[in-house]
Amino acid sequence: MIRIFTLIIALxxxxxxxxxxxxxxxxxxxxxxxxxxxDKHDSPYSLDHPTRWLSSKSxxxxxxxxxxxxxxxLPVTPRYLKAIGAVKGVSIVAQSRWNNTVVARTADTLTxxxxxxxxxxxxxxxxxxxxxxIERELPRWxxxxxxxxxxxxxxxxxxxxxxxxxxxxxxxxxxASLRGKGMTIAIFDGGFQNVNxxxxxxxxxxxxxxxxxxxNPQIPQRxxxxxxxxxxxxxxxxxxxxxxxxxxxxxxxxAPEARYWLLRCEDQTTEQPVEEDYWAMAAEFADSAGVDVIxxxxxxxxxxxxxxxLLLNDLDGQSTLISRTASMLAGKGIILVNSAGNTGMGPWKxxxxxxxxxxxxxxxxxNIHGTNAPFSSVGxxxxxxxxxxxxxxxxxxxxxxxRGSVVRDMGTSFSTPVVCGLVACxxxxxxxxxxxxxxxxxxxxxxxxLTPNNIYGYGKPDFWLxxxxxxxPTQALPKGGMSE
Numbered sequence: 388m389i390r391i392f393t394l395i396i397a398l399x400x401x402x403x404x405x406x407x408x409x410x411x412x413x414x415x416x417x418x419x420x421x422x423x424x425x426d427k428h429d430s431p432y433s434l435d436h437p438t439r440w441l442s443s444k445s446x447x448x449x450x451x452x453x454x455x456x457x458x459x460x461l462p463v464t465p466r467y468l469k470a471i472g473a474v475k476g477v478s479i480v481a482q483s484r485w486n487n488t489v490v491a492r493t494a495d496t497l498t499x500x501x502x503x504x505x506x507x508x509x510x511x512x513x514x515x516x517x518x519x520x521i522e523r524e525l526p527r528w529x530x531x532x533x534x535x536x537x538x539x540x541x542x543x544x545x546x547x548x549x550x551x552x553x554x555x556x557x558x559x560x561x562x563a564s565l566r567g568k569g570m571t572i573a574i575f576d577g578g579f580q581n582v583n584x585x586x587x588x589x590x591x592x593x594x595x596x597x598x599x600x601x602x603n604p605q606i607p608q609r610x611x612x613x614x615x616x617x618x619x620x621x622x623x624x625x626x627x628x629x630x631x632x633x634x635x636x637x638x639x640x641x642a643p644e645a646r647y648w649l650l651r652c653e654d655q656t657t658e659q660p661v662e663e664d665y666w667a668m669a670a671e672f673a674d675s676a677g678v679d680v681i682x683x684x685x686x687x688x689x690x691x692x693x694x695x696x697l698l699l700n701d702l703d704g705q706s707t708l709i710s711r712t713a714s715m716l717a718g719k720g721i722i723l724v725n726s727a728g729n730t731g732m733g734p735w736k737x738x739x740x741x742x743x744x745x746x747x748x749x750x751x752x753x754n755i756h757g758t759n760a761p762f763s764s765v766g767x768x769x770x771x772x773x774x775x776x777x778x779x780x781x782x783x784x785x786x787x788x789x790r791g792s793v794v795r796d797m798g799t800s801f802s803t804p805v806v807c808g809l810v811a812c813x814x815x816x817x818x819x820x821x822x823x824x825x826x827x828x829x830x831x832x833x834x835x836x837l838t839p840n841n842i843y844g845y846g847k848p849d850f851w852l853x854x855x856x857x858x859x860p861t862q863a864l865p866k867g868g869m870s871e
Contacts, residue, residue, distance in 0.1 A: 752797070
């Protein structure tokens, strides 16, 4: 009886504590609609002068790969933006030039009728509804400014990251001075807590940060400006550490010499389709900033009410805005490395969007024995493509938490950056190859390339083998890769 009473008290205490973390969403009900536009007529922009909105590095990346710009690269017509913003009670939250869409926010659902009457709007979709309540912000963790003796491995440069790097033969790339130097990686995530304070990132080259998530101005942010991206969730901190950590004998990541853009496009308060629009904005920003590789440890398959739930039929790389955007990236000269998802043990089981996108590397998770983690999402895509593409250790991976301490965490979120960093190191060796060429090299060098399936994909990549294949003249490549 005492034990039962104790459990009841503990349960009530936990419920009370959980309730105490909730607060009413301020500002009343608000809505966001995605407007799909008909065209880009009357644009002041021209494909003949792309540096008006793209960085020179972005233009050079395309020229190097022989990729032409097209109409999707043109910005949304400014006249259309002005007309949308002129509708009473409407403010523009997001826009996508690749999809020719605009996200408009309003407190009055009747306003959407006025937006539908605009001659250049061909479709409207509800993509966000303000929640009734949200979680109270948790305190920012303190940072350990030093490591405990047990956090280091004597005489081991990679520290606790040794297995996850050597398992993909990434240490051989590093030994050849391929550590990501000159490559730029963007990380799409929900927060990068304390990255600006953690010793493991002291020598990490952070090119910049940007937050694409709309924040209610009535919810105070902890810090002003971009520093706020270093608050909140530490998921992005853990992801970054798998690539960028550089603490010898503690943890060294797979691309410690690369440059990093930290981009927040995941809303931690709700799960709604507008996050696809945030993701698309991040992708276009990464393109305009000249990024080479994107790590996206994000995936969606189940949205909050009242939105339409995704169906397996949507997993064709084109049906959702996020996957349609992801499928464009290789054509812009960028490699996307995306997590498969952690739904393998649930009713969904399949990969999440945008893991279904075309010409990307979708990464599943292995345990330390080299077999699939049961939570790792499976394929194929709805149109029959092999998914996941490749596998890496993610059950567990060794990472740095938002406290700055060494942790082990499970998920395809963490097998993905292990692969992503090495993709950047491999591309460093072959700067004149296209994004699709590097993707093909990684698949060819995987241990299941000749017999791919929808659980293990093409298998576990050997990045040194990919490097050796890449050094061979194209005409000398054996049919079916080096496995023959």
